[in-house]
Amino acid sequence: MKVLITGATGTIGSAILRHCLQEPSITSIVALSRRALPQDISSPKLSTILVSDFANYDAALLSKIASADAAIWAMGTTDANHEVNVIYPHTFFTTFLDARKNSEHRSKRFRYIRINGAFTVSDQDRSLWFFSEPRKLHGMSEARTLELGKQYRDVCQTFVVKPGGVATSGAGVMECAGKLFGDGAVIGAETLGAFVADLVVHGEEEEGAIFNKRMVEKGSALLKGNK
Ligand SMILES: NC(=O)c1ccc[n+]([C@@H]2O[C@H](COP(=O)([O-])OP(=O)(O)OC[C@H]3O[C@@H](n4cnc5c(N)ncnc54)[C@H](OP(=O)(O)O)[C@@H]3O)[C@@H](O)[C@H]2O)c1
Numbered sequence: 716m717k718v719l720i721t722g723a724t725g726t727i728g729s730a731i732l733r734h735c736l737q738e739p740s741i742t743s744i745v746a747l748s749r750r751a752l753p754q755d756i757s758s759p760k761l762s763t764i765l766v767s768d769f770a771n772y773d774a775a776l777l778s779k780i781a782s783a784d785a786a787i788w789a790m791g792t793t794d795a796n797h798e799v800n801v802i803y804p805h806t807f808f809t810t811f812l813d814a815r816k817n818s819e820h821r822s823k824r825f826r827y828i829r830i831n832g833a834f835t836v837s838d839q840d841r842s843l844w845f846f847s848e849p850r851k852l853h854g855m856s857e858a859r860t861l862e863l864g865k866q867y868r869d870v871c872q873t874f875v876v877k878p879g880g881v882a883t884s885g886a887g888v889m890e891c892a893g894k895l896f897g898d899g900a901v902i903g904a905e906t907l908g909a910f911v912a913d914l915v916v917h918g919e920e921e922e923g924a925i926f927n928k929r930m931v932e933k934g935s936a937l938l939k940g941n942k
Contacts, residue, residue, distance in 0.1 A: 717743040718915055719780055719808075721769075722754055722789030727830055727881055736760060745780060754781035764862055769803040777814040778896060780926050781885035785826035785915045786811070793832075793846040801856045804829055812867050825871040827864070828915055831857045833879040833899045833927050861923060872922050876911060878902045879927045899927045902934070 720729030723746040730932025735741050736758045746752055746763045766772075769790070788804050808827060815821060833895065835854035836843060843850060846934060857875050879900045910930045919925065 716741050716784045716785070716916065717745070719745050719747060719786040720789060721747050721749055721787070722791065723756075724750065724896065725789060726883060726904060727878070727907060728789030729753075729756065730904040731789055731911045732756060732761075732908075734905075734908040735787075735915065736910035737796035738912050738916055741912075745783065749782075752838070753933075765778070770806050772807070772810050772814075777820075780811070780819050781815050781818045783825075784874070785828070787911060787915055788827070788829040790801055793849060795852040796880045797852065800852060801859070804856070805859060806913075807865055808867075808903065816870060821870070824869075826874075826915060826918060827871055828874045828876060828911060829857075829860050830876050830878070831860075832912070833877045835877070848882075854882070856940075857924075860891060864922065868922075872918055874914060874919065874922060875915070875924045876907075876930065877924055877926050878907050878930060881907060902927055904932050906931060906938060909937040913937055
């Protein structure tokens with residue numbers, strides 16, 4: 716299986732990438748990145764394509780990646796950057812799938828996984844006490860991804876993964892705290908990485924949004940070697 720990933724230099728993307736590299740059924744991973752990946756993440760399975768503009772994909776690049784089976788979109792910012800959080804993921808989605816429809820790879824249904832967040836709000840008129848602008852922007856963008864997922868349903872399975880706060884250390888303690896404050900609150904980066912690497916290979920019964928609780932349960936079981 717060939718998998719594309721963006722955001723692989725980031726906290727979440729790098730955790731997902733490490734778990735994907737351990738998945739035997741993933742034979743090739745192509746990171747689309749604006750800069751080279753750190754040297755400590757290397758594998759014969761992994762290659763990087765440097766992309767200068769994530770709002771434009773030329774025919775040469777599209778033909779290099781058309782044979783992919785899935786993409787993990789882990790690029791994003793926590794602020795209200797419209798270009799990175801709205802334009803980039805959707806331009807990739809529509810440009811890539813439209814090009815793929817006309818390629819020899821069209822018979823395979825693609826799998827697109829977008830990383831978003833648990834605290835997004837799609838209602839643009841709702842009054843919010845904290846981080847109003849980024850939460851609404853991410854909520855609007857997520858709604859758009861799910862809408863596009865429906866439009867492209869015949870050629871693509873679409874998932875929006877909605878982690879709470881992502882803990883890079885002390886994840887076990889943080890996840891216990893998360894249970895105290897509610898299952899949506901926190902997930903360890905390794906748990907999330909294990910969950911998404913499994914999702915990209917196996918999918919889930921139901922397409923659409925996936926919430927923190929499900930990811931903590933399944934990801935923890937995967938880390939314990941108990942699928
Ligand atoms: N961390 C959390 O607790 C958390 C929780 C829930 C949801 N999220 C969401 O998950 C996403 C990723 O979060 P993260 O914590 O992994 O963020 P991060 O560590 O800051 O990583 C962001 C990634 O996106 C890339 N990126 C950002 N701006 C870009 C641009 N203009 N062009 C190309 N690449 C760009 C970065 O590339 P460079 O390395 O080149 O900058 C990096 O690979 C975000 O949308 C965030 O809102 C995060």
